[in-house]
Amino acid sequence: MKAAKSRVTIVHADGPTAVFCAGKKKPPEREHCGWVEGTADEVICLDFALDQGDLKERLQEIKACCPAELLRLKEYLSDGEEIRIWYSNAPYARCGFYHLCSVLRKYKNQVWTVRLPEARVYADHTVSYSNWGEVAAEEFAGFLPGAEALSPQELRRYDALWQELVEDGSLLRAVVNNRVVGVPEDFYDFLIWKRLTGTPIKEARLIGDLLGCYPIGLGDAWYAGRINRLIADGKIRVVEDEFQREYARVICANDEP
Numbered sequence: 001m002k003a004a005k006s007r008v009t010i011v012h013a014d015g016p017t018a019v020f021c022a023g024k025k026k027p028p029e030r031e032h033c034g035w036v037e038g039t040a041d042e043v044i045c046l047d048f049a050l051d052q053g054d055l056k057e058r059l060q061e062i063k064a065c066c067p068a069e070l071l072r073l074k075e076y077l078s079d080g081e082e083i084r085i086w087y088s089n090a091p092y093a094r095c096g097f098y099h100l101c102s103v104l105r106k107y108k109n110q111v112w113t114v115r116l117p118e119a120r121v122y123a124d125h126t127v128s129y130s131n132w133g134e135v136a137a138e139e140f141a142g143f144l145p146g147a148e149a150l151s152p153q154e155l156r157r158y159d160a161l162w163q164e165l166v167e168d169g170s171l172l173r174a175v176v177n178n179r180v181v182g183v184p185e186d187f188y189d190f191l192i193w194k195r196l197t198g199t200p201i202k203e204a205r206l207i208g209d210l211l212g213c214y215p216i217g218l219g220d221a222w223y224a225g226r227i228n229r230l231i232a233d234g235k236i237r238v239v240e241d242e243f244q245r246e247y248a249r250v251i252c253a254n255d256e257p
Helices: 015-020 055-065 068-078 091-104 137-146 151-168 189-195 204-215 221-230
Strands: 083-089 109-114 117-122 126-129 172-177 179-183 236-240 250-253
Touching: 055 151, 068 083, 068 091, 083 091, 091 151, 091 172, 091 179, 109 137, 117 189, 151 179, 189 204, 204 221, 204 250, 221 236
Parallel strands: 083 109
Antiparallel strands: 117 126, 172 179, 236 250
């Protein structure tokens, strides 16, 4: 997003973009949709990962440490600035959106939302998205026509949904039938079992497969934590251990009773 507001395009094949080139000699062509007005300094990222952990504890932590980005947002709000929220259907983004609505309820500022669609159709191809991190900087402006004003009634509704999640007490939240709900910690374990068998595999490779095959907004740390729990429960066996290098160890499903 900051790059989308900076009017600078980085296309060096030997730089960071090369990670996404899959061996190609140059980065893939992108449709340029213009630039988002304003400056990169106006971008605020509230990356609290509120889809995981005890929400009451997390909110106490946020209140105690007063993140600089949240303080910046409140300064903009106090100055009467309009706010545009970019969010997706990923659990962490939806939870962050609901939390933000609970903050915005105290203000009278104009609020706009831009929700990432599941896919976008171009002239000769279709691109699917799971979060805004998959969108190139020069494409952001193309989503602006889909911006919608957020009414006070909608703010109250999303704030109410947020309060329900806080009171739910679950340690994990997921999007089910387009609604964010609290779920058990083993909710996503079935994905691990889809990729892990009795054949030994490096943990890093397994997690990479999970992230690539199921782009649902979970990070590698979540899968690593669940794998550790399944090892402790005796459901996954460590074939080759690596001292202090968990991702390098070799694991497999434990078929023994």
